Amino acid sequence: MSIARPTDTAALGRITGLRTRLIDVPLLRPWGTDVTQWHIIEVLADTESGVTGHGFSWTPTIGAHSVQAMLDHDIRDFVLGRDADAGTLWTPLWQRLHEAGSGGVTTIAMAGLDLALWDAAGRAVQASVTELLGTSRASVGVYGSGVNRHYSLDELVAQAGRWRDAGYRLVKIKVGGHPLAEDVDRVAAVRETIGPDSELAIDANQLWDLDEAERAIGELSRFGLRWIEEPLRADDLLGHAELRSRIDVPVALGENLHTAYRFREAIELGAADILQPNVIRVGGITPFLAIAELVDNAGASAAADAGADAAVAGVELHPHLLPELSGQLALALPRETLVEDVEDAGFERLGLLAEPAPVRIADAALTSAARPGLGIVLA
16 A cells, blocks of 8 residues: 655755653543543654654553653654655654554554654645645534543433534434443433434444344434444454444444554455544554545445445545544545544643644534644644
């Protein structure tokens, strides 16, 4: 597969420095009793040109210190003195780090450097990352999402009402971790709140086994579900393929797949209708674009097999979380997609940004503010 790279980066020269900073970010709406903060690792890449790229790695709960240590040692030792070109550096760096694992901490750490180099490329020519890639559309749709399994029914309904009032045409809530009858009551209440004309997706966060998933989705499908997300352990691609053969609700997964190889396997095994790569977990913009190309090629192939009128055949791609970053990439993708906006979890809302946000979200749509590079400068 081809690996995308920024526009000409020769003017940046070589990487002369790599610096990190660990930031603990209190959440305005805890994601659970044990998830009250995020961890952000700021990554600054200095170049011979004098341009410094601003990147970051991210993990809500586990591994932040390990990610920072990999950046401060193994990654820094390998990249200092090399060309500041994200597209040509990514694969040899991944091959170098592979002994520590093909994904997880490895790719999350790599993302910090990859984003910093893309940011530097944009800053060098005063172009946003969307402009570097080539803008495909002026706006992209946004859906409302919540980490709300621990919410009471009243709190969940109130949240769904806020999304409805804000004009979201698709919302997503958590299921699983409750008796099935309780999940049925919660999904029914949200469906009643948002009305029959809005779409509703549910996310089980890997909590079911195959038989539990089939039974639960059989009960919940009556509420008109856009998709069921991660019904099984994310690693179990064969299980997801089997589940797809048993249910009528589209299956979404991908936030916990870490390499293009796993996404290719998911496509070839028929494990999902919707793939959701997380830009950080897959290792940055460079591999995200390779994954998007895989999905696009799969869609084109499916459309060709089905006939010329099957314009939207094949697997969909919807980036996972981080709309300030995912949204900028979505604006450049060849196929339309949707961007996830978790309530009160945006970088600007959390007070993370030292400069104005690089995107704007209004009326359930995201647009670019056209800031150079990524436009994400952490306070």
